[in-house]
Amino acid sequence: MSSPSSCNHKEREGVSEKPVALVTGATSGIGFAIVEILATDHDVIACGRSKAGLERLAAIPHVRPVYLDLTDPASFPPLVAHAPRLDVLVHSAAISERHTLEQGNPAAWQTSFAMNVFAPAELTRIFLPALRATRGQVVFIGSGAGTRAVPGHIIYSATKFALRAMADALRLEEVDNGLRVATVAPGPTATPMNRADRDPLDTDEPHLARGSLSDPKAHAAAVRLVVDAPPDSQVTEITVRPRRL
Known part of the structure; x- marks a missing residue:
């Protein structure tokens, strides 16, 4: 397992010609599924904080797990040593906490914006x-809450609206540099974050078979579609919903 300060990329020197992808939030849920699907033809730098998740990632061919704390921006610059070339950057890490406006406070707003907006920026x-050197691709994993605000999730919704605005502005800013920028917006999904965020008064246990939750692999397939767009085109936004929503 690697750390930003102990980069050893000899495996890339004159050996692999594959495109390189970096995925945050890679240790579980949607991020893990994205790593799996990109690793079929990319060298993937998979970033996260969970030791168990990073160890599981290490078992996937063409995946290099890297510990990264997105709440510590000072740790970002050394990460560039892991990816002197980068073709795809996927921002999957996020936090989701329940807050009404009345319940929120400056610390809660700061924490969520730091992880969901400031870190990917x-x-x-x-x-x-x-990314400019490869005319690469940036993919932001947004949310349905970034297109329609969710009551009781006011801070999370605000961060995802901000993330979508950032993606749209970045696309226009970097058009002359050849960058492609996309937002993939998942709806309710069977992930650890969503299970932890469930309303404690909600005793119903939804099942994938009922179509009330999407499998994380559905969103990974959407990212794959974005990445595989032909050179003369770009997919700018994809919304994925469970069949029953």
């Missing part, structure tokens, strides 16, 4: 030279 900024 800064990580993208740091990797812009590498």
Whole structure:
């Protein structure tokens, strides 16, 4: 397992010609599924904080797990040593906490914006030279809450609206540099974050078979569609919903 300060990328020197992808939030849920689908033909740098998740990622061919704390922007610049070339940057990490406006406070707003907006903004900024060099792709994993605000999730909804605005502005700013920028917006999905975020008064246990939750692999397939767009085109936004929503 790697750390930003102990990069060893000899395996890339003159050996692999595969495109390189970096995925945050890679240790579980949607991020893990994205790593799996991209690793079929990319060298993937899979970032996260869970030791168990990073160990599971290490078993996937063409995946290099890297510990990364997105709440610590000072740790971002050394990460560039892991990816002197970068073709695809996927921002999958996020936090979701229940707050009404009345319940929220400055600390709660700061925590959510730091993870869901500020971290992907800064990580993208740091990797812009590498992405411009490959005319690469940036994919932001948004949310349905970023197109229609969810009551009781006011802070999370605000962060996802901000993330979508950032993606749209970045696409226009970088058009002359050849970057492609997309937002993939999942609806309710069977992930650890969604299970932890369930209303404690909700005793119903939804099942994938009922179509009330999407499998994380459905969103990974959407990212794959974005990445595989032909060079003369780009997919700018995809919304994925469970069949019953």
